[in-house]
Amino acid sequence: MEKTVSYYRIFPTPYSLLPTPYSLLLLTLMNEFLPTGIQLTYLVAASLFIVGLKKLGSPATARNGNVIAAVGMLLAIVATMLDQQVLNYEMILLGLAIGSGIGAIAAYKVQMTEMPQMVGLLNGLGGAASALVAVAEFWRLLQHGEVIPLDINISMLLDVLIGGVTFTGSMLAFAKLQGLISGTPITFSFQQPFNLLLLSAYLAGSTYLIVTPDSLPVFFGVVSVSLVLGVMFVLPIGGGDMPVVISLLNSLSGVAAAAAGFVVMNNMLIIAGALVGASGLILTEIMCKAMNRSLFSVLFSAFGTGAASGGAGGSAGAIDQTVRSIDPEEGAMMLGYARSVVIVPGYGMAVAQAQHNVRELADQLERMGVDVKYAIHPVAGRMPGHMNVLLAEANVPYEQLHDMEDINPQFDQTDVALVIGANDVVNPAARSDANSPIYGMPILEVDRAKQTIVIKRGMSTGFAGVDNELFYKQKTTMLFGSAKDMVGKLVSEVKQL
Amino acid sequence: MTSGLIAAFFVFVLASFTGFEIINKVPPTLHTPLMSGSNAISGIAVLGAIVASGARETNVSVILGLVAVVLATVNVVGGFLVTDRMLQMFKKKTAS
Numbered sequence: 327m328e329k330t331v332s333y334y335r336i337f338p339t340p341y342s343l344l345p346t347p348y349s350l351l352l353l354t355l356m357n358e359f360l361p362t363g364i365q366l367t368y369l370v371a372a373s374l375f376i377v378g379l380k381k382l383g384s385p386a387t388a389r390n391g392n393v394i395a396a397v398g399m400l401l402a403i404v405a406t407m408l409d410q411q412v413l414n415y416e417m418i419l420l421g422l423a424i425g426s427g428i429g430a431i432a433a434y435k436v437q438m439t440e441m442p443q444m445v446g447l448l449n450g451l452g453g454a455a456s457a458l459v460a461v462a463e464f465w466r467l468l469q470h471g472e473v474i475p476l477d478i479n480i481s482m483l484l485d486v487l488i489g490g491v492t493f494t495g496s497m498l499a500f501a502k503l504q505g506l507i508s509g510t511p512i513t514f515s516f517q518q519p520f521n522l523l524l525l526s527a528y529l530a531g532s533t534y535l536i537v538t539p540d541s542l543p544v545f546f547g548v549v550s551v552s553l554v555l556g557v558m559f560v561l562p563i564g565g566g567d568m569p570v571v572i573s574l575l576n577s578l579s580g581v582a583a584a585a586a587g588f589v590v591m592n593n594m595l596i597i598a599g600a601l602v603g604a605s606g607l608i609l610t611e612i613m614c615k616a617m618n619r620s621l622f623s624v625l626f627s628a629f630g631t632g633a634a635s636g637g638a639g640g641s642a643g644a645i646d647q648t649v650r651s652i653d654p655e656e657g658a659m660m661l662g663y664a665r666s667v668v669i670v671p672g673y674g675m676a677v678a679q680a681q682h683n684v685r686e687l688a689d690q691l692e693r694m695g696v697d698v699k700y701a702i703h704p705v706a707g708r709m710p711g712h713m714n715v716l717l718a719e720a721n722v723p724y725e726q727l728h729d730m731e732d733i734n735p736q737f738d739q740t741d742v743a744l745v746i747g748a749n750d751v752v753n754p755a756a757r758s759d760a761n762s763p764i765y766g767m768p769i770l771e772v773d774r775a776k777q778t779i780v781i782k783r784g785m786s787t788g789f790a791g792v793d794n795e796l797f798y799k800q801k802t803t804m805l806f807g808s809a810k811d812m813v814g815k816l817v818s819e820v821k822q823l
Numbered sequence: 824m825t826s827g828l829i830a831a832f833f834v835f836v837l838a839s840f841t842g843f844e845i846i847n848k849v850p851p852t853l854h855t856p857l858m859s860g861s862n863a864i865s866g867i868a869v870l871g872a873i874v875a876s877g878a879r880e881t882n883v884s885v886i887l888g889l890v891a892v893v894l895a896t897v898n899v900v901g902g903f904l905v906t907d908r909m910l911q912m913f914k915k916k917t918a919s
Contacts, residue, residue, distance in 0.1 A: 378860075378864075379860070382906075383857065388856060389907065391860070392856070395864055395903070396863070396903040399863070399867070399899055402870055403870065409873075411874060411877045411878075412874065412877035414877055414878060417885075418876055418877070421876070421889045421893045422869075424896075425869075425897045428897045428901070429896060429897040429899065429900030430900055430904055432897070433900070433901045433902075433908065434908070438908075438909070441855060441909070442855075444905060445859050448863075449865070451866075451897050452862070452865045452866045452894070452895060454891070455898065456891075458875075458888070458890060458894070459871035459872055462872075462887035463875055465883050466878075469883075469884065477828050576858055576865065580861070580864075580865045584835060587871065588831060589871065590874050591827060594867065594870055595870055596838065597834060597835075598838075598867035599838075600834075600841075600842060601845075601861070602862070603842065604840070605843070605845065605846040606861060608843060609857065709854065710855065711856070715909050718912040
């Protein structure tokens with residue numbers, strides 16, 4: 327697809343300064359072959375994206391797939407730089423260099439535990455870039471006094487909305503996960519009417535711009551409303567649902583890129599954007615399934631409002647119950663003389679960077695003839711697969727990692743379940759208490775094991791803000807302290823057995 | 824609708840179906856790297872940003888375009904590198 331007429335600009339090429347025959351030849355070359363070459367390169371790049379994404383879905387080929395997609399991106403960028411409309415090489419190359427530098431530093435500095443917020447942050451930048459493309463285009467068309475065609479106009483308005491929501495929504499999700507602001511859902515009275523008002527304002531502004539496209543103030547009004555909508559979208563959603571939100575925003579950033587593709591009429595943007603939009607939606611659905619929540623309830627039921635009342639009611643009775651706490655020496659005895667131990671790692675283990683100590687403990691136990699397995703909840707950590715990444719980092723053998731479906735029937739024959747920094751994913755209330763906000767979420771049934779040891783900093787509630795009756799059970803003993811300290815002490819105590 | 828726009832719609836819809844199909848069966852282990860990898864691909868907005876800042880002049884739209892170039896490049900480079908970092912760990916494990 328060639329550029330639309332509206333976007334066509336005539337610039338004197340440097341070659342017109344050459345003697346006529348050469349200039350003619352070169353001009354022909356530039357005009358005839360270059361656009362075709364660019365489009366064909368895009369075709370190759372799009373194919374590489376598809377092959378890359380496909381390979382990313384299988385453990386053996388995932389790393390190759392990522393490299394293939396990156397090569398596709400490089401090709402697409404180089405091809406675009408050759409576009410005849412692109413004359414501002416130095417500045418663009420500078421921009422690419424600055425962006426690459428920041429991106430590379432961020433990628434190497436980030437801790438594995440901070441991966442969810444990292445994805446959120448990067449995602450927000452992508453959304454912002456898509457929205458900026460629309461704003462820049464609008465500005466340019468307006469300055470040049472060109473008539474904005476209806477289809478471009480609608481694409482720009484959609485791009486601004488989706489890109490803007492992606493940007494501020496992702497930033498807020500990042501802030502919530504990073505702990506910059508509280509992860510609890512924030513709601514206020516008249517929230518729904520206010521959102522409706524914003525949406526109507528967006529629609530009114532868009533309608534106005536479609537009729538009279540040359541109003542800069544109204545355009546900026548629409549941009550601002552889109553940005554506020556992004557904030558309002560994520561504000562009432564609790565920290566526990568943040569992975570789903572980030573996944574959804576990832577999908578949205580793809581749609582925003584596709585919309586930007588319609589603005590500048592570029593197939594490459596449309597294809598890549600649509601691929602990400604569709605695949606992101608599938609991933610979001612998978613995550614919702616793992617948490618046994620529908621996407622609708624995540625987005626519109628404001629988790630926290632119901633949770634606060636239900637959680638308070640449930641905990642009132644439980645708070646009087648006693649908690650049995652032990653020291654590492656006793657814990658080591660229970661573990662060392664068990665036949666089978668199932669380790670349930672949670673986000674607390676990840677935050678404490680205790681995965682290496684945990685592996686050491688597992689190795690030590692295995693040397694003593696204990697059968698050690700890891701039970702991985704689908705949303706352990708903060709995203710599906712997050713815990714697998716962290717344990718792989720610590721060289722835990724893949725065969726020892728077991729899915730929830732795999733391990734749950736085995737808890738009956740397990741001597742000790744060792745819960746390290748996990749809370750909501752082992753809360754029996756999800757099975758029994760219909761009033762609990764996490765009711766219905768599939769959990770790891772550690773309470774079926776003969777003994778349960780829970781390593782935890784204190785009695786605080788988990789991410790979902792719900793009290794955990796597991797801690798008060800007869801068979802449960804608590805080991806209070808940071809995951810890293812406690813596991814470290816367990817290792818040395820087990821060695822002395 | 825112009826024929827160009829219709830062709831663009833065809834591309835959009837077909838690419839969407841492709842996206843739905845290729846992400847069909849993925850083991851949970853790979854969900855986080857997959858999200859991060861596809862997130863890097865959504866940094867494709869950098870192409871739009873390059874086109875938007877292509878004019879050899881200094882005005883608001885070029886400056887906005889350049890800002891978009893920087894932001895999208897952070898997304899692309901950061902996304903691919905971080906994905907590689909995550910996947911590297913799996914590779915180390917299978918090798919040992």
